[in-house]
Amino acid sequence: MTIEGELVLELPHPPSVVLAAASPHLFWKITLLLIAWLNLHYHLPHLTCTLILKITRHILIGLTVLAPDEKVAGSLNTVFNHLEIKDNFDIHPVCPICHHVYPHNSQGDAKCLNCSEPLFEPSASRTKPRPHLQCPQNPLSNAILHLLSHAGIEEELDAWHCHVPEPGKHALIQDGELFFDNSPERPDKDELCIGITLGFDGYCSSSAMLYSLLIVDLRFGYQYQPRNLMVFGITPGPKEFDSDELQFFMKNYVDNLISLYENGIMAKTPNYPNGMSSIRMILVAICCDNPVLCKVCGFGGHRKEEGFCTRCHIKRSELKTRDAMDYDKFPPQYGEEHTKRAQEYLDLDEKEHEAFFKLHSALYFELSRLKYFDPVCMSVIDPMHSFLLGESTCSLCCHYSHQLLVSNDGMLSFRSSFYLICPFDQFEMPNWVGCLPEQVGYPAGGSLTSDEWKGLALVFCPIVIPFLWQEWYPKANTTYEKALTSWENRERQRLIRLTTGKPKKGDDKPSMKPVPQMHPSAPDNFLKLAAALKIILGRSFKDADIPRAKELLRNYLMEYLELYSDNVKPMHHWVTHIFDQLQDYGPVYNFWTFLFERLNKVFKSYSTNNHSNSEIEVMFMRAFQKDVALCDMVRDILCIGSDPHSSFSLRI
Known part of the structure; x- marks a missing residue:
């Protein structure tokens, strides 16, 4: 729908509406969730799911819970359809040679514009051929709509406005100096600003990288709920992307961030049934380990002599000095300078990239297109x-x-x-x-x-x-002194043999001197x-x-x-x-990666089902979205009759 020329997006159905439409019978709702859960986590075969559904249907008919002519789900696919569990992400073809990422609606005969490599496998049997390499991506606007479909989430996203900071004390990220302005005195009080931190980490042996987001507006208890975890995408394996290749993957993400920050989206929510003024999203920080951080933000890396630190201009050769172990002993790095170097790197010919990187320890990074992003202050090891x-x-x-x-x-x-x-x-x-x-x-x-x-x-x-x-x-210490005395005696004898011209094998080098163990x-x-x-x-x-x-x-x-x-x-x-x-x-x-590591553990719990190449990333994304939807519906059933914001509901 549109309001005054603005497109207003519709939210997905909340779990209570989905379950009500799936069946009016509580026992059958539980059966649908059980079948879907067993298939996802215990790999129950499709035929076995069909058999259980038919047996359960006959039992419930015998107990007069179901009417004989009542239509119910009879297969696993029908179960997922009734529960409205479907793919809510795009599958983008990726060039297998240069790793450029292309639109999800690319034609089956499309080729890479950079190296002319076909993007899809030749196939006469498929309606649309399968990409040689692919990556799943969930647009941020889509993720926001699913987030806002949960009851009470709007109040939680704005609850921190009630937080009264205590002078001299830091408890929330809002107490920090770099948090964005979402104060009650802002011009448009109906505008909802969602702050996120970005985590990027490997999660399986195929060298795939998981691109996940943490919503910093939420309280700690809400941040760790599966339904509030946001996954933008997964880079394909089997080899890990280098810094330049990773920027191809991040382009869509930065495009989403720019649009959501500058224009925002409008959506019908429970608090604003006619459409709210605007929903915006802003990147607050990037937090990951140093090797990945350097790839994402175009820094040199810990092996470089120049620029191995993302915060100051210390040289690698100065690491084992007292100044390196102290504070503010080296000139600081500045975000504007690094962003300028990144743009210079992009403007150069590809043959000049290596020499430029060796000289300045800077690479192009997509996040430099964000006007508010400071790659030094907002990049956290x-x-x-x-x-x-x-x-x-x-x-x-x-x-x-x-x-x-x-x-x-x-x-x-x-x-x-x-x-x-x-x-x-x-x-x-x-x-x-x-x-x-x-x-x-x-x-x-x-x-x-x-x-x-x-x-x-x-x-x-x-x-x-x-x-x-x-x-x-x-x-x-006694053991060390004995070992040291023995070593000194051996060294004395070795030097005597060398002096007298009667060396033994190995006398040309001194033996290793013992060191104290404690x-x-x-x-x-x-x-x-x-x-x-x-x-x-x-x-x-x-x-x-x-x-x-x-x-x-x-x-x-x-x-x-x-x-x-x-x-x-x-x-x-x-x-x-x-x-x-x-x-x-x-x-x-507020910013460390415990939550991202927890998400990695969730992904590792899913079976690969013998998938290979980039199919495994799509399968993981699909399994995660199913898992979140099922957890949300199970929580809805268990919380019937209780306060959705109670401690019991939060534990679920």
């Missing part, structure tokens, strides 16, 4: 990867867990003593704290998740490590990190806490550089910029 899978891993795994639990050079006896001193299973922890596997440090214990690393760094190890050092440091200051160094993380990773923080956190983190990094200079990584410098990000976006809970 994920704190989860930096601290929980970076700093904590280096401090614990490489220097505590590795030396005490894994090494085979005389320290193997420490492994069992680690549990005798303070067994992890004797800790009593709340349900919301990540539980550790029984055999931490053993291969059988498996790798730790971010939640488990967080619990290890903030709870378990601050208690265990001091006792461990108190018990074992004297013995480790440093006396290591526990204090780790406790500084744990104390800093207690503030940095908090759900909220006060401005008065930041100087203490900066001091703790600086002291930790400086001591780490002295103790383990050979193990200093780029992320040891990147974390020095975390306080700028906290100032811009508030607590890390």
